[in-house]
Amino acid sequence: MSSHATFREVNQVRRKVDGIGLVTGTALYTDDYDVHEMLSAKVLRSPHPHARIKAIDASRARALKGVHAVLTWRDVPRIIITEAGQGYPEPSPYDKFILDNKVRFVGDEVAVVAAETTAIALQALALIKVTYEELPAVFDPRDSMKKGAPVLHDEPEWKIPIPVEMDPKKNLCGRADVTIGDMPKGFAAADLVLEREYENQYAQHVANEPHTTISYLDPNNRLIIVTSTQVPFHVRRIVARALDLPIKRIRVIKPRIGGGFGSKQDIVTEPLAAALTMATGRPVRLQLTREETFTSSRTRHQTIIRLKTGIKKDGTLTAIEMDALQNAGPYGTHGLTVLTNTGSKILPLFRCENVRFNAWSVYTNLSQGGAYRGYGGTQSGFAMNIQMDEMARAIGMDLPALYKKLHIRKGEGSPVFAALGEGAEGHPMTIGSCGLSACIDIVAREIGWAGKRNNPGTGRLRRGIGMAVLMQGSSIPKIDMASCSIKMNDDGSFNLLCGATDIGTGSDTVMAKIAAEVLGVGTSDVIVFSSDTDITPFDVGAYASSTTYLSGMAAKRCAEKVADQIRAVAAEMLEEDAKGIVLRDGKAAGSKGEVTLGQVGLRSLYEKDQHQIAAFASAYSDQSPPPFAAHAVEVEVDTGTGRVRIIRYITATDCGTAINPLLCEGQVEGALLNGISYAMAERFIYNEKGRLLNASFGTYGVYFTRDLPEIRTFLVPTYEPSGPFGAKSIAEVNINGPLPAISNAIFDAVGIRLRKPPYTPETVFMALRGRKEK
Amino acid sequence: MKYALNINGRPHPVEAAPGEILLDVLRREGYKGAKFGCGQGFCGACTVLIDGQPVNSCLQLVGLVEGRTITTIEGVGSVSKLHPIQDAYLDAGAVQCGYCTPGMVLATKALLDRSPDPTEEEIKRCLDGNYCRCTGYVKIIDAVKLAAKRRNGTR
Ligand code: FES
Numbered sequence: 001m002s003s004h005a006t007f008r009e010v011n012q013v014r015r016k017v018d019g020i021g022l023v024t025g026t027a028l029y030t031d032d033y034d035v036h037e038m039l040s041a042k043v044l045r046s047p048h049p050h051a052r053i054k055a056i057d058a059s060r061a062r063a064l065k066g067v068h069a070v071l072t073w074r075d076v077p078r079i080i081i082t083e084a085g086q087g088y089p090e091p092s093p094y095d096k097f098i099l100d101n102k103v104r105f106v107g108d109e110v111a112v113v114a115a116e117t118t119a120i121a122l123q124a125l126a127l128i129k130v131t132y133e134e135l136p137a138v139f140d141p142r143d144s145m146k147k148g149a150p151v152l153h154d155e156p157e158w159k160i161p162i163p164v165e166m167d168p169k170k171n172l173c174g175r176a177d178v179t180i181g182d183m184p185k186g187f188a189a190a191d192l193v194l195e196r197e198y199e200n201q202y203a204q205h206v207a208n209e210p211h212t213t214i215s216y217l218d219p220n221n222r223l224i225i226v227t228s229t230q231v232p233f234h235v236r237r238i239v240a241r242a243l244d245l246p247i248k249r250i251r252v253i254k255p256r257i258g259g260g261f262g263s264k265q266d267i268v269t270e271p272l273a274a275a276l277t278m279a280t281g282r283p284v285r286l287q288l289t290r291e292e293t294f295t296s297s298r299t300r301h302q303t304i305i306r307l308k309t310g311i312k313k314d315g316t317l318t319a320i321e322m323d324a325l326q327n328a329g330p331y332g333t334h335g336l337t338v339l340t341n342t343g344s345k346i347l348p349l350f351r352c353e354n355v356r357f358n359a360w361s362v363y364t365n366l367s368q369g370g371a372y373r374g375y376g377g378t379q380s381g382f383a384m385n386i387q388m389d390e391m392a393r394a395i396g397m398d399l400p401a402l403y404k405k406l407h408i409r410k411g412e413g414s415p416v417f418a419a420l421g422e423g424a425e426g427h428p429m430t431i432g433s434c435g436l437s438a439c440i441d442i443v444a445r446e447i448g449w450a451g452k453r454n455n456p457g458t459g460r461l462r463r464g465i466g467m468a469v470l471m472q473g474s475s476i477p478k479i480d481m482a483s484c485s486i487k488m489n490d491d492g493s494f495n496l497l498c499g500a501t502d503i504g505t506g507s508d509t510v511m512a513k514i515a516a517e518v519l520g521v522g523t524s525d526v527i528v529f530s531s532d533t534d535i536t537p538f539d540v541g542a543y544a545s546s547t548t549y550l551s552g553m554a555a556k557r558c559a560e561k562v563a564d565q566i567r568a569v570a571a572e573m574l575e576e577d578a579k580g581i582v583l584r585d586g587k588a589a590g591s592k593g594e595v596t597l598g599q600v601g602l603r604s605l606y607e608k609d610q611h612q613i614a615a616f617a618s619a620y621s622d623q624s625p626p627p628f629a630a631h632a633v634e635v636e637v638d639t640g641t642g643r644v645r646i647i648r649y650i651t652a653t654d655c656g657t658a659i660n661p662l663l664c665e666g667q668v669e670g671a672l673l674n675g676i677s678y679a680m681a682e683r684f685i686y687n688e689k690g691r692l693l694n695a696s697f698g699t700y701g702v703y704f705t706r707d708l709p710e711i712r713t714f715l716v717p718t719y720e721p722s723g724p725f726g727a728k729s730i731a732e733v734n735i736n737g738p739l740p741a742i743s744n745a746i747f748d749a750v751g752i753r754l755r756k757p758p759y760t761p762e763t764v765f766m767a768l769r770g771r772k773e774k
Numbered sequence: 775m776k777y778a779l780n781i782n783g784r785p786h787p788v789e790a791a792p793g794e795i796l797l798d799v800l801r802r803e804g805y806k807g808a809k810f811g812c813g814q815g816f817c818g819a820c821t822v823l824i825d826g827q828p829v830n831s832c833l834q835l836v837g838l839v840e841g842r843t844i845t846t847i848e849g850v851g852s853v854s855k856l857h858p859i860q861d862a863y864l865d866a867g868a869v870q871c872g873y874c875t876p877g878m879v880l881a882t883k884a885l886l887d888r889s890p891d892p893t894e895e896e897i898k899r900c901l902d903g904n905y906c907r908c909t910g911y912v913k914i915i916d917a918v919k920l921a922a923k924r925r926n927g928t929r
C-alpha cells in the first residue's frame with residue numbers, strides 16, 4: 001500500500017488524543033502531583049569552575065529546624081555513573097558521582113538539602129560551609145588537550161563501557177576518525193578547494209517546564225519517581241545503579257512533560273531527589289529554578305568545525321574533509337555520539353567519493369553538553385551549507401541546482417552510513433524514500449529565488465535570500481527498541497500501552513492513529529497510556545527522532561496481531577474463513593455478513609471460548625531512514641545598524657507519510673523558530689571565571705510572538721517502505737536550517753560571510769565595518 | 775492572614791502570608807493550571823486574569839489581589855465543556871506539550887473579550903508575554919484567528 005488516498009485515520013487531521021487535559025489545565029505535570037508531607041529540595045552549587053572540596057561542614061544546616069537531610073559527597077554511594085539517558089551500555093563516559101569531592105564547573109552540584117519548605121531549604125544552603133581548593137580551569141576547547149592543561153577527571157573510577165578511544169588524562173572524551181576514498185586524489189581532482197572554519201555557540205533548550213522530580217516510597221517500600229523525563233526506562237536503570245538499588249525496587253512514572261528537546265534525555269534531578277527520599281524516607285520534590293536549567297542542566301555542544309572541500313566546475317564534489325573539535329563541558333554526556341552524528345547527519349547528504357571526518361570531544365570547565373534536537377546535525381549542517389553556498393558562487397552555479405545535482409537519492413547508499421554510527425561504526429543503508437528535490441523546488445519557488453537572488457537593492461536596507469538542505473535520521477539503527485501492548489475491550493475499543501514517551505510531541509496521538517488504521521476503528525477508539533515502567537512495555541524513550549518511526553512500527557505490528565485475533569473470533573461468528581475478513585468502520589466484515597467489534601469483544605470476554613484479545617509487539621530497525629528538508633529565507637539587513645530582519649522563511653520537509661499533518665507542521669515550526677532564535681540571538685555569555693552571566697529568559701535570547709517572522713510550512717509526501725504506513729520522523733531536522741540559511745541570505749544581501757553565530761546587530765555591524773576597512 | 779479571594783466567580787477564602795506569591799497560593803489551593811516557568815515575569819506560564827487582564831501570577835502578591843476577580847484556566851472551560859477558544863486551540867493544532875497553553879488561552883480570552891476581531895499584529899502584541907518553545911507560535915496565532923472567526927460567525 002502506498003497511496004495516501006486509502007488511509008482513513010493516518011494522514012488525516014485529528015485532534016490530539018490528550019488535548020482536552022492540556023487545554024483545560026487539568027493534565028498533570030510532575031509538579032502538579034500532590035503528595036502528602038512532601039519535602040522540598042534545593043541544591044548547593046559550586047561558585048568555582050574547578051575546585052577540590054577540602055571540607056564541608058553541614059552541621060549548622062542539619063541543625064536548622066525543618067531540615068530533614070543534607071547530603072554531601074560523603075553521604076551518597078561512591079558509584080561512578082553517566083547521566084546520559086542512552087541505551088545500555090551507554091556510549092558516554094562514566095565520569096560522574098551523584099555528588100563528588102571535586103567540582104568541575106560553576107553550577108556543579110556540591111550538596112543537596114531536603115527541608116519542610118523551600119524557604120528553609122534555601123536557608124540551610126546558606127549555612128553549609130565549604131572549603132574549596134581552587135584549581136586552574138580550562139574554558140577553550142582548543143586548549144583542553146594541550147600539554148599541561150588542567151585535567152578535569154582524575155578519579156580512578158572513570159571508565160567508558162564500550163571500546164572507543166577516550167583518555168581522561170588528556171581531557172579527551174570522544175574521538176572519531178574515518179576516511180572513505182582517497183583524500184589527496186580527491187583534492188587534486190578539484191578545480192576549487194575551499195577551507196573555512198565555523199563555530200557554533202552554546203545554547204539551552206529552554207523547555208517551558210523546568211526539570212522537576214518527585215520521589216517517594218510506596219506502601220511496599222518501593223521507590224517511586226515521578227519525573228519530567230524523555231527516558232523513563234533509562235532513568236530507572238541509571239538511578240538503580242547510582243543508588244545501588246535493584247531495578248525492581250524502582251518505578252518511574254512519566255506524567256505530562258512540558259517539553260524536552262533533549263534536555264530531559266539525561267538524568268538531571270532524579271538521583272538527588274531519590275537519594276534524599278532514601279535518606280529521609282519522605283517524599284521529596286526537586287525542581288530546578290529557571291536559572292539552574294541554564295547553568296546546570298544540559299546545553300548544545302559548542303563545536304569548532306574546519307571544513308575543507310574540493311569541487312569541480314561542473315559541481316562535482318571531489319572531497320570533503322571535516323575536522324570537528326567539540327566542547328563537551330565538564331561531563332561527557334552525549335559528547336561522543338553528538339560528535340559522530342556531526343559527521344553522519346550531513347556527510348551522506350551529498351554525493352562525494354572522498355570523505356574524511358576527524359573529530360575530538362574534549363572536557364572543559366564550562367556548561368555541560370548533552371542531547372539537543374538536531375544532535376550534531378545542527379553543527380555540521382551549518383558548516384556544510386554555508387560552504388556549499390560559497391562554492392556554488394565560486395563556480396558560478398546556482399545553489400539549488402548544485403544541491404539538486406549532489407543530494408543523495410532513493411535507491412542510493414553512502415559509505416558514511418556504514419562508517420559512522422553512534423560513537424562507533426554504523427550500518428549500511430540504502431535510501432528508501434527521498435523528496436528533497438521537490439522540497440528544493442518548492443522553497444525556491446515560494447521565496448522567489450530566481451528574481452531575488454543577487455538582487456540586494458541599494459541604500460541602507462538590503463535584502464538577500466539564502467537556502468539550506470538538511471537530513472536527520474529516524475531512530476538509532478540496531479540499538480533503539482520500542483514496544484507496546486494492545487488489549488481489546490467489550491465495546492470494541494482498545495487500550496494501547498506504550499513506553500513511547502509523549503513529551504508534548506504528539507506521540508500518543510501517533511500511536512493511536514496507527515493502531516486505529518490497522519484495526520479499522522476511529523483514533524478515539526484507541527485509548528493510549530504512555531510511560532510507566534511498572535505498567536507499559538519498554539521503549540528507549542523520546543529521542544533520536546525515533547518515536548513515529550520505531551514506536552509507530554511497534555504499534556502497527558501489535559495492532560496487526562490483535563487484528564488477527566479479532567478476525568479469528570469474527571470468522572467463527574460469521575462461519576467463514578478468517579482470511580477474507582476485513583476490519584473497517586468498527587466492524588469485521590466477511591463475505592457472508594458482518595459483526596461489530598463490540599460484538600467480537602463481548603463474545604471473546606463473556607460468551608464463547610472466553611479469552612482476552614491482546615498482543616505485545618516490539619520494533620527494532622537496522623535502518624534509520626532520513627527525513628529531508630529544504631529551507632529558504634529572505635532577510636533584510638540594515639547596513640547602518642547591522643540589524644537583520646527575517647522577512648519570510650519557507651520550509652519544505654519530506655517525512656514520508658505525515659501521520660498527523662497538523663502535528664507534523666507543528667514539529668517543523670517549533671524546531672524552525674528555535675533554530676531561528678538560535679541563529680539570531682541565543683547564546684551563553686560567560687565571564688572570565690566561567691560563570692554564566694545571562695541565565696534567564698530576559699537575557700538569553702529566546703523568541704516570543706513579537707519576533708515571529710512570516711513562516712510557511714510545506715510537507716512533501718513520500719512513502720518510506722520501512723516505516724509504519726510510509727512514515728519517517730520529523731522532530732529534529734528543521735532546527736538545523738536557520739544557522740546556514742540565514743547566514744547565506746545575509747551574504748546575498750551585503751556580501752559578508754558569518755561563520756560564528758548568533759547574527760546579532762553587533763556581529764553584523766562589526767563584520768560590515770571590517771569589510772569596509774579592508 | 776485570611777484573604778477573601780474571588781476565584782472564577784466564587785468567593786474563595788485562603789490562608790496565606792501577605793507576601794506570598796499568588797501563583798504559589800493558587801497552586802496550593804488546587805488551581806494547578808497556572809504553571810511555574812520562571813518566577814520572574816518572563817514566560818507567562820503562570821498567567822491568570824485579574825479583572826479580565828492577563829497578569830503574571832508569579833509576580834503578584836496575594837495581599838494585593840483581594841477584592842479583585844481572578845480567573846484561572848479552571849474557570850474558562852472544563853473537560854466536559856471546552857470553551858470555544860480551547861476548541862480552537864485543539865483544532866488549529868496549537869497545543870504540543872501544553873505547558874504554555876493555559877496561559878495562552880487566558881491571554882487569548884482577554885484579547886478577544888476586548889477586541890473580537892484582532893489583526894495579526896494585535897494578536898502578536900497581546901500574546902507576547904507568553905513563551906512557547908514547542909509550536910513556533912504559528913499555530914497559536916492560527917488558533918486565535920480561528921476562535922475569533924467562529925465567535926464572530928455565530929453572532
Ligand atoms: S512563571 Fe510567571 S512569568 Fe514565568
Ligand code: FES
Binds near residue numbers: 907
Ligand atoms: S506547547 Fe509546549 S511550550 Fe507551548
